Amino acid sequence: MMALSTRNARLIIFARGVSDFGAFLNMVALSTYVYWLSHSVVFVSIFLACRVVGGIVASVFGIPFFRRFAGRGALAGLDLSRALLLSPLLFLLPEHQLNVLPFIAFGIGLCNSLFAIGLNSQLPTWVAPDQRVATNAWITSAAATGAVFGSLLSGLLIATWGFEAVFAANIVTYLLAASLILPLRALYSAVSTPARKGFSGEWHELTRGLRGAPVLAAMLVISLLDTLGSAAHNVGFPVLSQYIDPDTAKTVMGYLLAVWALGKFAGARLASTVLKGRGIQRMERLFLAGVALMSTGFILTFQQTELWPALVLIVWAGLGDGVAEVALVSRAQSEPDTLRLPLFSLLTLIQMTGFGVGMLLVGPFYLAWTPAQVIVLFHGLPLTALVVMGGWMYCMRRRVPSKTLVEE
Structure with missing residues (x-):
C-alpha cells in the first residue's frame, strides 16, 4: 500500500x-x-x-x-x-x-x-x-x-x-x-454524504465544525486578510520594479518572481521537515509563523530601492508563503471526510473573493501613496490579526486545552 x-x-x-x-x-x-x-x-x-x-x-x-x-x-x-x-x-x-x-x-x-x-x-x-x-x-x-x-x-x-x-x-x-x-488509485474510501443533507446542510455542518475548531476558523480569517496583502503586492510588483530600475523594469520583475519562487520552494521543504510526525497544534503554530514571515518579508521588500536587497528580502517572503500554505492545507486535510470538501470550498471562496476585492481596493492607494506605504497597510492587516490570534491562543491554552475536530 x-x-x-x-x-x-x-x-x-x-x-x-x-x-x-x-x-x-x-x-x-x-x-x-x-x-x-x-x-x-x-x-x-x-x-x-x-x-x-x-x-x-x-x-x-x-x-x-x-x-x-x-x-x-x-x-x-x-x-x-x-x-x-x-x-x-x-x-x-x-x-x-x-x-x-x-x-x-x-x-x-x-x-x-x-x-x-x-x-x-x-x-x-x-x-x-x-x-x-x-x-x-x-x-x-x-x-x-x-x-x-x-x-x-x-x-x-x-x-x-x-x-x-x-x-x-x-x-x-x-x-x-x-x-x-x-x-491514480484510491487507497481509502471517503465517507459518503447523504443526498438529503443538501447544500445548506453542508454549510451548516461546516459552521458547527468550525465552532469546535476555533483556531482553524481564525486561520481562515487570517487567510482572508492575507489575500488583501497578496493583491497589494501583485499590483505593486510592476510599480516597485519601476522604482528599482525604470530601464529594465520587466527584467527586475522577472528576477523578483523567480527568487520569490525559490523562497517558496524552500519554505515548503522546511514545512515538510518541521511537521513530520507532528500534530494539529504544530500545523497551527507553523501557519502563524509562515504568515508572519511572509507579510514582514513583503513589507521589507517594498521598502527597497536597490535590486539586491529586494531579492534577499523577497526570499524571506517566499519562505513564509511556502510554510503557511503547507501548514494550512495540511491542517484542513486533517478534518473528517464530511467536512473537508466544504472546508476547501470555503477556503477557495475566501481566497478568490479577497483577492478580487483586494485588486479593486489597492488601485486608488497606489495613486496617492508610495508602494512601501501601501504594502505596510495591506500586509499590516494579517500581522495585526496574528498578534490578536497569538494572544488569544496563549490565553486559551493556559485555561482550557484547544478543542479540535480531529484530536492530535
Whole structure:
C-alpha cells in the first residue's frame, strides 16, 4: 500500500505542477492577447474579473459537484474542459474571438478552482496519512515553480512563435495533466454524504465544525486578510520594479518572481521537515509563523530601492508563503471526510473573493501613496490579526486545552 501511496503522490505532484504551469501560462498569454485585440485596459479588467468570478462560482458549486462526481475522473475531466475552452482560439478569426474571451475566462477560472478544491479535498483518499504533509509540501513547491515558469516563458513563447503556438502548448499541458491524474488509485474510501443533507446542510455542518475548531476558523480569517496583502503586492510588483530600475523594469520583475519562487520552494521543504510526525497544534503554530514571515518579508521588500536587497528580502517572503500554505492545507486535510470538501470550498471562496476585492481596493492607494506605504497597510492587516490570534491562543491554552475536530 505504501508503494501505491508513493506512486499516487508523485502523479499528483507532477499533475499539479503541470496544471499550474498551464494556468499561469494562459493567464499571462490571454491577458496580453485580450489587450492586443481590444487595445483597452477596461476590457482586460473585464476579462480578469470574469476569471475571478468563475473561481467564486466554483467555490459554491464545488460541494455538490464533487459529492456527485468524486474521484480521478472528475479531475481529469476538468483538465480536458480547460483544453476544450482554449480550442476556439485556434480556429476562430481574431475579430470573433473578442466576444468569446470573457466566457473562456469564466470557464478557465471555474475549472482552475474546481480542480484545486477536488485535488486538495480528495488527496487523503489517495495518499497515506504519514505522507500527506510531504506531498503537500512538494505540491506547493511544484505549483510555485510552475507558476513562475509559466509567467516567465509566456512572453518568450509569444515573441518567438506567436499567440496560437502558446495556446496550442497550453492545451498540451492540460492534456498531460489529465493523463497524470487518470492512473491514480484510491487507497481509502471517503465517507459518503447523504443526498438529503443538501447544500445548506453542508454549510451548516461546516459552521458547527468550525465552532469546535476555533483556531482553524481564525486561520481562515487570517487567510482572508492575507489575500488583501497578496493583491497589494501583485499590483505593486510592476510599480516597485519601476522604482528599482525604470530601464529594465520587466527584467527586475522577472528576477523578483523567480527568487520569490525559490523562497517558496524552500519554505515548503522546511514545512515538510518541521511537521513530520507532528500534530494539529504544530500545523497551527507553523501557519502563524509562515504568515508572519511572509507579510514582514513583503513589507521589507517594498521598502527597497536597490535590486539586491529586494531579492534577499523577497526570499524571506517566499519562505513564509511556502510554510503557511503547507501548514494550512495540511491542517484542513486533517478534518473528517464530511467536512473537508466544504472546508476547501470555503477556503477557495475566501481566497478568490479577497483577492478580487483586494485588486479593486489597492488601485486608488497606489495613486496617492508610495508602494512601501501601501504594502505596510495591506500586509499590516494579517500581522495585526496574528498578534490578536497569538494572544488569544496563549490565553486559551493556559485555561482550557484547544478543542479540535480531529484530536492530535
